[in-house]
Amino acid sequence: MSDRRILIVDDELSVRSSLEEWFKEDGFKVETAEDGQAALRAMDRGPFDIILLDLKMPGMDGITVQKCVREIDPQATIIILTAYASVETAVEALKLGAFDYVTKPVDPDDLSNLVRNALRTRALAEENVRLKEKVSELTQAAPILAVSPMMEHVLEMVRTVAETDSNVVIRGESGTGKELVARAIHAQSRRRYFPLIAVNSGSIPETLLESELFGHEKGAYTGAQYRRKGKIELADGGSLFLDEIGDVTPKMQIDLLRVLETHRFTRLGSNQEIASDFRLICATHKNLEKLVEEERFREDLFYRINVFSIQVPPLRERPEDILPLTQFFIEKYARAMGKPVRTVSADAEAVLLAHRWPGNVRELENAVERAMVVGKGPALEVRDLPVAAQNGAADEPQARSLAALEKDHVARVLRDCGGNVTQAAKVLGIDRATLYNKLKRYRLRR
Amino acid sequence: MAVPIHLAYVDGPTPTWADALVSGVADVFPNPIRTIAAPVDLGPCFVPSRQQHHATLVLAALLRHRPDSTSKIVGIVPVDLFIPVLTFVFGQAQLDGPGAVVSTYRLRSEFYGLPADEGVLVERAIKECIHELGHAFGLVHCDFYDCVMHASPTVDEVDVKGSEFCGHCASMLEGRGWE
Numbered sequence: 001m002s003d004r005r006i007l008i009v010d011d012e013l014s015v016r017s018s019l020e021e022w023f024k025e026d027g028f029k030v031e032t033a034e035d036g037q038a039a040l041r042a043m044d045r046g047p048f049d050i051i052l053l054d055l056k057m058p059g060m061d062g063i064t065v066q067k068c069v070r071e072i073d074p075q076a077t078i079i080i081l082t083a084y085a086s087v088e089t090a091v092e093a094l095k096l097g098a099f100d101y102v103t104k105p106v107d108p109d110d111l112s113n114l115v116r117n118a119l120r121t122r123a124l125a126e127e128n129v130r131l132k133e134k135v136s137e138l139t140q141a142a143p144i145l146a147v148s149p150m151m152e153h154v155l156e157m158v159r160t161v162a163e164t165d166s167n168v169v170i171r172g173e174s175g176t177g178k179e180l181v182a183r184a185i186h187a188q189s190r191r192r193y194f195p196l197i198a199v200n201s202g203s204i205p206e207t208l209l210e211s212e213l214f215g216h217e218k219g220a221y222t223g224a225q226y227r228r229k230g231k232i233e234l235a236d237g238g239s240l241f242l243d244e245i246g247d248v249t250p251k252m253q254i255d256l257l258r259v260l261e262t263h264r265f266t267r268l269g270s271n272q273e274i275a276s277d278f279r280l281i282c283a284t285h286k287n288l289e290k291l292v293e294e295e296r297f298r299e300d301l302f303y304r305i306n307v308f309s310i311q312v313p314p315l316r317e318r319p320e321d322i323l324p325l326t327q328f329f330i331e332k333y334a335r336a337m338g339k340p341v342r343t344v345s346a347d348a349e350a351v352l353l354a355h356r357w358p359g360n361v362r363e364l365e366n367a368v369e370r371a372m373v374v375g376k377g378p379a380l381e382v383r384d385l386p387v388a389a390q391n392g393a394a395d396e397p398q399a400r401s402l403a404a405l406e407k408d409h410v411a412r413v414l415r416d417c418g419g420n421v422t423q424a425a426k427v428l429g430i431d432r433a434t435l436y437n438k439l440k441r442y443r444l445r446r
Numbered sequence: 447m448a449v450p451i452h453l454a455y456v457d458g459p460t461p462t463w464a465d466a467l468v469s470g471v472a473d474v475f476p477n478p479i480r481t482i483a484a485p486v487d488l489g490p491c492f493v494p495s496r497q498q499h500h501a502t503l504v505l506a507a508l509l510r511h512r513p514d515s516t517s518k519i520v521g522i523v524p525v526d527l528f529i530p531v532l533t534f535v536f537g538q539a540q541l542d543g544p545g546a547v548v549s550t551y552r553l554r555s556e557f558y559g560l561p562a563d564e565g566v567l568v569e570r571a572i573k574e575c576i577h578e579l580g581h582a583f584g585l586v587h588c589d590f591y592d593c594v595m596h597a598s599p600t601v602d603e604v605d606v607k608g609s610e611f612c613g614h615c616a617s618m619l620e621g622r623g624w625e
Binding site: 012014015017018019021022024025026027081104105106107108109111112 | 496501502528529530531532533534535538539540541581586587597599600
C-alpha cells in the first residue's frame with residue numbers, strides 16, 4: 001500500500017492540501033504541484049500510479065499538461081478534476097487517454113471507487129505485460145539446430161516472414177522438421193499470444209476433415225451430438241498449420257480457397273457465417289507446381305497459399321548438422337531415460353555421417369533414441385545404431401523383399417534387446433501382440 | 447508512555463451519550479481519556495456557498511484548545527463538514543498529528559430519512575472517533591474489511607466495519623503512545 005504514489009496538480013492550495021491529507025490517510029505517497037511546469041518537474045521524480053490533474057489552471061492548462069505528461073510517461077493513469085465541467089473538454093481529455101473525468105466537488109465514495117478502479121486497471125495492464133512476457137517465454141518453439149549455411153538461411157527466412165501476415169508454404173521431404181519451422185514462424189509472429197492450430201490434412205478422410213476444419217452444429221450429421229468448433233475457428237487470432245496440403249481433395253481445395261479469400265466460413269449444418277482472423281501456414285513434401293500442372297491441385301489455391309515459400313533441405317544435403325543434431329538428441333533422451341550416455345564414438349560418428357538419412361531428422365532422432373535404449377556405455381557405439389546394418393546392405397537394396405528386410409530387422413532388434421519382447425516392441429514402435437505375430441510369422445525365436 | 451486523549455464537544459452541549467462514547471473509545475484505547483469543553487467558534491469555518499463547515503479550518507481552531515502539547519484531541523461536531531474537492535467528510539485527522547475532528551451530521555439516521563436511533567449514532571460515532579484517532583496515531587487505511595481503519599466513504603461502510611483494530615494495525619500502533 002505504501003508504495004503507491006500519486007501526483008496532485010491543482011492551482012488551489014486548499015484543494016492540494018486537502019487531497020494530500022485524504023490520500024495520505026489512504027496510504028499513498030503524495031506529491032503536489034501548483035501548475036503545469038511544477039507538474040512536469042515532478043514527473044522527473046515519477047513514475048506515479050495516479051495523476052490527479054486540474055483542468056483550469058493559470059499558464060499551461062490541464063489538457064496541455066496531460067499531453068506533456070503522456071510524452072514523459074505514456075502509461076500514466078490520469079484523472080481529470082475540474083470545477084467547470086464541459087462535454088467538449090471531457091471528450092478531449094478522454095480522447096487523449098485520461099482514465100476518467102470528475103467534477104469538483106466529488107463524492108468521497110465516487111473518488112474512492114475511481115481511484116480503486118484506476119489502480120486495478122493499471123495493475124491489470126502491468127500484469128498483462130508480465131503475462132505476455134511469460135507467454136513469449138513459454139511459447140518459444142523448440143529450437144531449430146542450424147549449423148549448416150542452408151539451415152541458417154531457413155532460419156533467416158523464418159525471421160523475415162514471421163513479422164508479416166503472409167501465407168507460407170513450407171516444403172521439404174518427410175522428417176525434415178517442417179512443423180518445427182511452422183511453430184518457429186508462429187512463435188516469432190505478433191500472433192504468438194494466440195494458438196497455433198495444427199491439422200494433418202493428409203491423414204484425415206475428406207468428410208472428417210471438413211468437420212475438423214469448419215466445425216459442426218448439433219445434428220449436422222449422424223453422430224454430431226454436440227456443437228463443435230472447427231480448427232479454423234479455434235485459430236482465430238493465431239495461425240492455422242495445414243500439414244500435407246498437397247494431399248487435400250479437390251472439394252476441400254475449393255472450400256479452403258473460399259475461406260482464405262474471405263476469412264469467413266460456416267459450420268456444417270449452420271447458415272451463420274463466422275469470421276476468423278488466422279494466418280495460414282502450409283507444409284507439403286509434394287511438388288505443388290507439378291500437382292498444378294497435372295490439374296490435381298487448384299492453381300488459384302496454389303497462388304493463394306504460396307505467397308512465401310520456405311524449402312527445408314533434406315539432412316543428406318547438410319551433413320554439418322548431423323553430429324550437432326545427434327548430440328542434441330543424446331542429451332534429450334539421456335535426460336528422459338536417465339541414462340549416462342554423453343556422446344558418440346568416432347566409429348559411430350563415421351557411420352552416422354555416411355548414412356543418407358532418407359527419413360531425415362526424424363529418422364536420425366529415432367536412430368539415436370533406439371541406440372540410447374540398447375546402448376550400454378557412456379558413448380553410443382556402431383553396434384547400437386540401426387543404420388549400421390542398412391549402410392552395409394545399401395549396395396543391394398532392391399535385391400530383397402520387404403518381408404525379408406522386416407524379418408532381419410525384427411530379429412536384430414530383438415537380439416539387441418536381449419530377447420526382451422516389451423523392450424523390442426517399444427523400439428520397433430509396435431505393440432507386443434503385433435511383435436508376437438511377426439515372431440510367429442517369421443519363425444523367429446526370442 | 448500512554449498519550450492522553452481528549453474528547454471535545456464543539457458547538458453545543460455535551461450530549462447524553464457522551465459517557466457511552468468515552469466507554470466505546472476506551473474499549474480500544476486504554477489511554478487516559480477525558481471529556482473536555484472546547485469553546486470553538488465555528489462561524490469563521492462556515493462556507494455559505496456550500497452551506498457546510500470547512501473541516502480543515504475547524505480542526506485548526508480546535509487544536510488551539512488542546513490542553514497540553516503531548517495529548518491528542520478529537521473534536522466532535524454536529525455540523526456537516528467538507529474539504530475542497532469532496533462533497534463531505536465524516537471526519538478529518540492530521541496523520542501522525544495532534545488532533546482530529548468528527549462530524550455526527552451524517553452519522554444520524556435522520557439524515558437518511560430514517561427515525562432517530564441514538565444506539566446507531568453512538569456506534570457510528572465510536573467507530574469514527576477510533577478511526578480518526580488511528581490516523582492521529584499514524585495509521586493509514588487498512589484493506590481488511592472488518593478493521594476500524596478500513597476506509598468508509600459511506601455510512602453503510604461505517605456500519606459494516608468493526609470497531610477494533612486488526613492485528614496488523616494494532617501491531618503498527620505499538621510504540622506510538624497506544625498503551
